[in-house]
Structures are given as structure tokens and as C-alpha cells.
Amino acid sequence: MESSDPLLPPRTVADSRSEMTELILPNDTNTLGNLLGGRLMHYIDLVAAMAAYRHARAYVVTASMDHIDFIAPVHVGDLLILKSTLNRAFRTSMEVGVKVWVEHTVSGTLRHVASAYLTFVAIDSQGHRVPVPPLEPVTEDDKRRYHDAGRRREQGQLERERKRSARSGAAAGRESATSV
Numbered sequence: 001m002e003s004s005d006p007l008l009p010p011r012t013v014a015d016s017r018s019e020m021t022e023l024i025l026p027n028d029t030n031t032l033g034n035l036l037g038g039r040l041m042h043y044i045d046l047v048a049a050m051a052a053y054r055h056a057r058a059y060v061v062t063a064s065m066d067h068i069d070f071i072a073p074v075h076v077g078d079l080l081i082l083k084s085t086l087n088r089a090f091r092t093s094m095e096v097g098v099k100v101w102v103e104h105t106v107s108g109t110l111r112h113v114a115s116a117y118l119t120f121v122a123i124d125s126q127g128h129r130v131p132v133p134p135l136e137p138v139t140e141d142d143k144r145r146y147h148d149a150g151r152r153r154e155q156g157q158l159e160r161e162r163k164r165s166a167r168s169g170a171a172a173g174r175e176s177a178t179s180v
């Protein structure tokens with residue numbers, strides 16, 4: 001597995017951990033008064049990008065939102081709390097995990113409503129990919145997330161390879177069908 005640039009000083013998960021809070025207003029919701037899924041994905045992308053920026057200290061682009069679970073609806077008037085952590089840094093890419101809660105405005109209790117994994121790629125101002133610093137997992141949770149991110153990367157790479165082969169196979173089929 002390709003690793004991040006060993007010449008860059010390593011950073012910890014705490015160095016880039018990020019948090020965002022949003023009050024859900026009628027404009028963010030559907031006709032039932034529930035937060036739109038697309039709006040929630042936008043918030044997830046933003047809070048994840050904050051952690052990626054803080055880790056890479058470079059421009060970053062979203063390469064993929066690998067997995068998202070919408071566990072429970074979010075209603076108008078809810079306080080949405082989003083937290084992001086760097087799970088692992090590779091060569092130019094980083095996996096970020098996001099967990100989302102709703103805070104009950106009166107009782108203060110928290111309800112887990114969504115989780116997601118995203119991959120960002122660091123680039124320079126010309127759009128060229130740049131290496132990112134290694135991530136140093138410190139706590140047991142950091143180590144578990146680091147290990148799991150490696151497993152997800154291997155699965156993602158296999159899946160992208162499979163799609164690439166399927167696309168080139170289909171293109172070759174079209175070409176032979178049209179040639180005489």
C-alpha cells in the first residue's frame with residue numbers, strides 16, 4: 001500500500017479534528033419538515049474537507065464519498081452537530097470519517113443520525129497532486145480507524161479497477177460491432 005511522504009512531519013488525528021454546528025431552518029427541509037439528504041451530504045462534505053485541509057495544509061478535492069448511512073431523520077429546528085476525523089493518510093489522498101448527531105435543543109441529549117467516509121486528494125494551485133503528511137494514530141480508536149481505512153482503500157481500488165475493465169471491455173465491444 002502506497003504511503004504518505006515520510007519527509008513531511010507526521011500529524012495526529014487531534015491536529016485536524018473538526019466540528020460544525022448547523023441550525024436546521026425551513027429552507028433546508030422537504031415538505032415533511034425533514035432535512036434534505038442532499039443538504040446533509042453538503043454539510044458532511046464541508047466538515048470532512050476542513051479536517052483534510054488541516055491535515056494536508058494544501059488545497060483538497062473530494063475524490064469520493066464512499067459510504068453514507070442516513071440512520072434517522074433530522075427535523076426543522078434541530079441542532080445538527082457534525083464531527084470529522086482523519087482516518088488515514090496515503091500518498092496524496094486521505095480518508096476522513098464523519099459522524100453526525102442531532103442535539104435536542106431543550107434537553108441537550110444527542111442522537112446519532114448519520115455517518116460517512118470520504119476520500120480527499122491534495123493538490124497545488126495548478127491542480128497537480130501533492131503528497132500529504134503521514135498520520136500518526138495515537139489512541140486505540142485512531143488505530144482501529146487507521147486499520148479499517150486501509151481495508152476500505154483496498155476494496156475501493158479493486159472496485160475501481162473492475163469498473164475500468166468493464167468500461168474498456170464495453171468500448172472494445174462497440175468498436176468491433178461497428179468495424180467491417
Ligand SMILES: CC(C)(COP(=O)(O)OP(=O)(O)OC[C@H]1O[C@@H](n2cnc3c(N)ncnc32)[C@H](O)[C@@H]1OP(=O)(O)O)[C@@H](O)C(=O)NCCC(=O)NCCS
Nearest residue numbers: 002061062063064089090091092093094119121129156160
Ligand atoms: C480525485 C482526482 C484528483 C484523482 O485524480 P487521478 O488522476 O484519477 O488520480 P489517480 O488515479 O492517480 O489517484 C490519485 C490518488 O487519488 C486516489 N483516488 C483516485 N480516485 C479515487 C476515488 N474514486 N476514491 C478514492 N480515492 C481515489 C488514488 O487512490 C490515489 O491516492 P494516493 O495518491 O494516496 O495513492 C481526480 O479524479 C479529480 O480531480 N476529480 C474531480 C475532483 C472534484 O472536482 N471534486 C469535487 C466534486 S463535485
